[in-house]
Amino acid sequence: MSQTIPAPGRSGNFLHYAARIREVAAANPSLEVIKCEGEVRTWAEFLPRTNKVANMLHARGLGRGDMVAVLARSSVEYLEVFLGALQAGLCIVPLSGMASSEQLEVMIRDSGSRLVFASQSTRDLIEPFRGKIDGVLADGYVAFDFEGDGWTAYEDLIRDASADPLYVDVQPEDGFNLIYSSGTTGVPKGIEQSQRMRSNHIERFVKLGLHDKAVTIVSTALYSNTTLVLMLPTLAIGGRIVLMPKFDVVRFLELSEQEKVTHAMLVPVQYQRILAHPDFDKYDLSAYEVKLSTSAPLREGVKRDILDRWPGKMFENYGLTEGGLGTILACHDFPDKLASVGQAGLGVDLRIINDAGEELPQGEIGEIVGRSGAMMTGYNGRPDLTEAIIWRSPEGEVFFKSGDMGRLDEDGFLYLLDRKKDMIISGGFNIYAADIEAELSNHPEVADVAVIGVPSEEWGETPLALVVVKPGAGITEVGLTKWVNDRLGKTQRISGVEFRDELPRSTIGKIMKRELRESYWKDAPS
Template sequence: MSSASIQNAENSSPYDLEAGFVAYPLLFQQSATEAPELEVLQVEGAGVTWAELILDVNKVANFLTSRGLGRGDKIAILARSSREYVTVYLGGLQAGVCIVPLSGMASSEQLAGMIEDSGSKLLFASSSTLDLIEPFMGKLNGLAKDAYIAFDFDKEGWASFKDVIEPMPTDVHVADIQPEDAFNLIYSSGTTGVPKGIEQSHYMRYQHVLRFSQMGLEKGATTMIATALYSNTTLVAMLPTLALGGRVVLMPKFNVEEYLRLAEQEKATHTMLVPVQYQRILAYEKFDDYDLSHCQLKLSTSAPLREHVKRDALERWPGKLIEVYGLTEGGIGTVLNATENPDKLASVGQPGMGAEVLIINEEGEVLPQGEIGEIVGRSDAMMTGYHNRQDLTDEMIWKHPDGRIFFRSGDMGRLDEDGFLYLLDRKKDMILSGGFNIYAADIEAELIRHPEVTDVAVIAIPSEEWGETPLGLVVLAPNAKSSEDDIQVWVNERLGKTQRVSGIVTRDDLPRSTIGKILKRELRDEYIKQSVS
């Protein structure tokens, strides 16, 4: 296996096989056998039953095998969310290959680098991503001329997905999958160069199934998903739903009104959303007109869910609300059951199933509860390593004095007396002003309380007097009357002397990634250029 390995770093197996292991394809084959007539997947109003879907999954697996692909090989998908996308994902897993889901938000140059870095043998695509592919088509090492397969278009140089799988047999052949085998390779976001490839094993993905089962996801669930299929946020909810006998309603493009309409119509019991989606849904003027009474569990991840949004969701949206904090790399994982802990809404919860979280200082020493430092963690669900980058894998690791492997988060935080974790900032985003450490999250928590502020980000900008100083960037509600000066005075009256913002800038919006994270690096670059020009 070419991936950099945690096993190499610790010289021992990261898999606790006493906890049990079932290969994912066996789980979805069982779901299909038990409920063949269940409409297991719906995309844009078109539903497909297990009986229909599993035939195509089997064909994909047999097609890949016919191409000589199996355990250790990789295939890439760069496409809009669709039935075909899900079919290739499941069929690939069944053949034992590792799936490489690629983001349509990356540049052509980055995508070419990721495909070559992964060693993918095939590329599946939709018409929506053609413009990204054409600059490098036919030029990449490892991708033969007949390696390009089209989901929804006809074009020279591309094989039709329907044509390649249609003649394939529908016999069920599941590869001899081992726990350490690569399940998928997910590339982290980045603006320059080739992002890091995070290799997740079959064992890690099975742990996700166990965790979601513990949280109440079970047979008969209908899970609404409105994030892209290349995102771990999507996969971590969709895959366990399919494995546990539920059905998935997949939205290729998020729209508040359409989400609410579908949630009501399909009687959604579970959903996975990112914080910006919760904000937009709850702010929708007709939200209370929709019947969401079937909802049992709402999940939020990928970025902190602000306290006031959690409170609003608890008051107006039926079902439990659970926030999950973790990394695509795994290791670190906390769970906040907001419904049961309304007095801890500022936190991201306590360590989840099989997880341990500690706070360390710059010297790598464990800090007591209440003290601020870098968050590190370990769990039963940890990546194999960064693909082809043992150096970065080693940098990710912090070793406990007893020899156990923990992952560094790069996030600053503290644990309270009850073991609840409070996030403060990315370590690299911490503001050092006049010798004091300032955490943007503390300032943002105050700014968002302003009655006319709907969104906020605090960044560091250069200061001749202090080295760095905090700048508040805010989005105001329609018809807001407060000026930038008004808001600066208001928030500084509520902050400590060392935390006070040097200015407030109003904006129409804040740049976000496709899963809703505020892109602070872009904001810093923008305002640093302004401050030195």
């Protein structure tokens, strides 16, 4: 049960997220804060709706420590529930439509969510287990945009709730959101981020140029931390949101021009597709002040293309949803460091360790670890997994292990090499796919590439390049193999190239190497 108190939302010097929202809404009630597919909401229209969500939850006895899940397309209603739950002191659980029904059932049980909000686009994923999870309230399966037996209409649920603000004593270490790690197989881990961690993100993005006149376009899914790290600070400091339920290159460019978008957080594959559009240079993107990229490494050539053709500053961000480590590359300031992912971010202690847990000197390759003021509370209900991600420094400080291999140069810039689990060991030599992928990306006819390890009787495993070529390309698989092997070290040389129409990617643009490897290894001797 939450504690209702007549307080503005401060705990000492800490101002929690819902209190920040109340302050910016009061300061500018007529601001058109959200625009989504023609729907527009001012703060005066939007905030009372979030209040109704908060009061509805409170009336059901839900508050601090409780959770509600959302599995839905991006919409104004989704944001109402997100902010309303936070106002009531709850922890929000945004779920991915990329997961299977079986996985989603496990996630909802694991989180202990009391309500589950859905849209027509995700209904079929929930139906197999609807009504079978004891913790979900009797009217707790809530439909945003459809009707059906066993579903409560969203508007009916909040209709009689008060539109007055609800003041809850939210503390810095209270749960803000529970994000389940990406993946299409296995059971993802629930990453609990706190109010303090999200507050740290606001400060971080203000230092990167976010301000109260910002217009941020949101074109990735709301369940992703990639989306939330920029969208939430934009709202909290009084900026505007242009919300795209589904990414489309032409629509993105049109909205950027029409709405005079100033800020965007995109994933690498979006940058590639946008820049490749034949009409890209016809759009007026002069309002852009800051563009950011995260979730996967952005190729050096794409960074140069952005600097040459897209107005505004360009930052690449590398980090974990779990927090702890993070780097920032100001591409516009360091054009000679574009092969890196930048330097340690504000307040980040970044180090490189070997398999024995010993810290390595500058220049040596090892696993990347880090700590900062923004670190997850832990994996929900899994202290064993939380302990497994921790590396303790000689000083006794807690760092998070990334699972990524990298090295630091003499200026403290970090160069990513590969996921530790994806490293290719061929004939006893460690081969980093990123090095080969970077070389192949320099070929003028290569549009996309992934290098994986495949079985080899002679070497145990050997690197194979899976390549998407640009339209009209004349290079052959044999020709490209020779071209890249002439440029690689002897131990790096690939066994061949296979052309693909496309490479499988998650909804936030990560190439799914596990899926690519499966067909090659399923019949290999163990």
